[in-house]
Amino acid sequence: MARDSTTRDMLIDATSRIMVDEGYAAATSRRVAAAAGVKPALVHYYFPTMDELYLDVFRRGAAAYLERQREALASDRPLHAFWETLIEPKDARLLLEFMGLANHRKEIRAEISAWQDRWREMQITALNFIVREHGLDTSEFPPAGLAVVIAAVGRTLILEQTLGTKGGHDEAVALVTRFLDRFEMPSKRRD
Known part of the structure; x- marks a missing residue:
């Protein structure tokens, strides 16, 4: 399955919004997935660790x-x-x-x-x-x-x-x- 840059961008955007609105501790894989409207497993598909997501x-x-x-x-x-x-x-x-x-x-x-x-x-x-x-x-x-x-x-x-x-x-x-x-x-x- 090819990685979709749109989904990746949605995850990055969702993480950024959560961090700004609620702080980095609230930006869990489940919260990010819910905010992006995807299944939690997709967060780790695109970003094996949360640190990789935070860095992006x-x-x-x-x-x-x-x-x-x-x-x-x-x-x-x-x-x-x-x-x-x-x-x-x-x-x-x-x-x-x-x-x-x-x-x-x-x-x-x-x-x-x-x-x-x-x-x-x-x-x-x-x-x-x-x-x-x-x-x-x-x-x-x-x-x-x-x-x-x-x-x-x-x-x-x-x-x-x-x-x-x-x-x-x-x-x-x-x-x-x-x-x-x-x-x-x-x-x-x-x-």
């Missing part, structure tokens, strides 16, 4: 995020677009679930680390260009440091929102927006 969910999301980040960093307002990719609640919730899963599974931790290195490398390359384009001193505004700070603020906001905390969030978003505006303000307005 992560890889699909990571590749999609990498493409969105690439588009954001190539846009007319790359910093603002990059910031928007970091504060997307669904992406951040799924990443947080994978971070929890990675605490227990070394292979998943290694995969996340490898993708994080790819994302960060792209961010640093783009930020290096942006910082230099605006005549800023890279020792004062190191692109690697900017990438970490922007990502950390975005992830912290999502984490706190997930916990039900929102105090200071509007102010933090406004602060980051003002900071990014200074970098992306048209040159005639900066002078």
Whole structure:
């Protein structure tokens, strides 16, 4: 029997939805099968272990995020677009679930680390260009440091929102927006 990529995609989609809505612990083979509308045995037919399914969910999301980040960093307002990719609640919730899963599974931790290195490398390359384009001193505004700070603020906001905390969030978003505006303000307005 040939493996149907549609069924495989349905299983990956169902797992992702369950992880976002209920957490990774709820994404059992039975729950995934029920959400995808297939028999539980099909989950293990396509994915011999749940870790393989989790890894495929992560890889699909990571590749999609990498493409969105690439588009954001190539846009007319790359910093603002990059910031928007970091504060997307669904992406951040799924990443947080994978971070929890990675605490227990070394292979998943290694995969996340490898993708994080790819994302960060792209961010640093783009930020290096942006910082230099605006005549800023890279020792004062190191692109690697900017990438970490922007990502950390975005992830912290999502984490706190997930916990039900929102105090200071509007102010933090406004602060980051003002900071990014200074970098992306048209040159005639900066002078």
